Amino acid sequence: MGGARQAVAFLGAGAVSEALIAGALAGGVKPGDVWVTARDQKHLDAVSAAHGVRGTTDNAAAAAEARIVVLALPAAAVTGVLEEVAGRLRDGAVVVSLADGVPLAELEQRLPEGAGAARAMPSLTAQVGEGLTLLTPGASCSAAQGDAVAAFFERSGKVVRVAEEQHAVLGPLSSGGPAYVLYLAEAMIEAGTVRGIPRDLARELATQVLTGSAAWLRADSREVATLREKVCAPGGAGIRRIAALDRHAVRAAVVSALGGAPPDLP
Numbered sequence: 001m002g003g004a005r006q007a008v009a010f011l012g013a014g015a016v017s018e019a020l021i022a023g024a025l026a027g028g029v030k031p032g033d034v035w036v037t038a039r040d041q042k043h044l045d046a047v048s049a050a051h052g053v054r055g056t057t058d059n060a061a062a063a064a065e066a067r068i069v070v071l072a073l074p075a076a077a078v079t080g081v082l083e084e085v086a087g088r089l090r091d092g093a094v095v096v097s098l099a100d101g102v103p104l105a106e107l108e109q110r111l112p113e114g115a116g117a118a119r120a121m122p123s124l125t126a127q128v129g130e131g132l133t134l135l136t137p138g139a140s141c142s143a144a145q146g147d148a149v150a151a152f153f154e155r156s157g158k159v160v161r162v163a164e165e166q167h168a169v170l171g172p173l174s175s176g177g178p179a180y181v182l183y184l185a186e187a188m189i190e191a192g193t194v195r196g197i198p199r200d201l202a203r204e205l206a207t208q209v210l211t212g213s214a215a216w217l218r219a220d221s222r223e224v225a226t227l228r229e230k231v232c233a234p235g236g237a238g239i240r241r242i243a244a245l246d247r248h249a250v251r252a253a254v255v256s257a258l259g260g261a262p263p264d265l266p
Helices: 015-026 041-051 059-064 075-088 104-108 124-128 143-154 166-170 177-194 199-219 224-231 237-247 250-259
Strands: 008-011 034-037 054-056 068-071 094-097 116-121 131-137 157-161
Touching: 008 015, 008 059, 015 034, 015 041, 015 124, 015 131, 034 041, 034 059, 041 054, 054 059, 059 075, 068 075, 068 143, 075 104, 094 143, 104 116, 116 143, 116 166, 124 131, 131 143, 131 166, 143 157, 177 199, 177 250, 199 224, 237 250
Parallel strands: 008 034, 008 068, 034 054, 068 094, 094 116, 131 157
Antiparallel strands: 116 131
């Protein structure tokens, strides 16, 4: 599957599909090599027009055109769609499921010989080329098939290959991670407005702070606490504000929210 252009079909046209499509196109994939499907014609037409990709309501027809078939579907819909498309898959195609909780063994037993299966957990930040995708090729995938899938997701960000059982453990930090960072950004912007800063300026400042901090974290391998201490002079305003966060148990709340099972709603 190596060097030739690889057509990709997204079965399902939700937010994750749109993020991956946008990132892949920005990363050099040709619009004519991308198919997307949806049951609702109006939504399908809107997605197809927005990205310039091919659209159809026929899952099997789209799958027949692709070397990589992405099941961007809820777990409950995966089995039915696999039965719909299995007989139309091209020889050597790889079916990539984004559904949480559908094991590779279940995918592989429903695919014809020669087709590979993989699981992936992408993030919505793929839409700006900074995605993070956890990828697990199945035993049915050859090295070339696994590499082709990884190369596609790398068009929109970073790919980390993990064991299948790690998806549930890593998900809150990977695909779910942007929600918590945006939650922090929202709070920073709100704090700016409390200080009398116009909301658009507060957003600009918070955005650059988060961008710069991420770049610093990527470039410097020292402990995160060491980097933070560089900003917080002893007795200064920064360390006093960190102390205020600690009094409100912000660190403990983050560890509790991300480190265990999702808290029950009241």
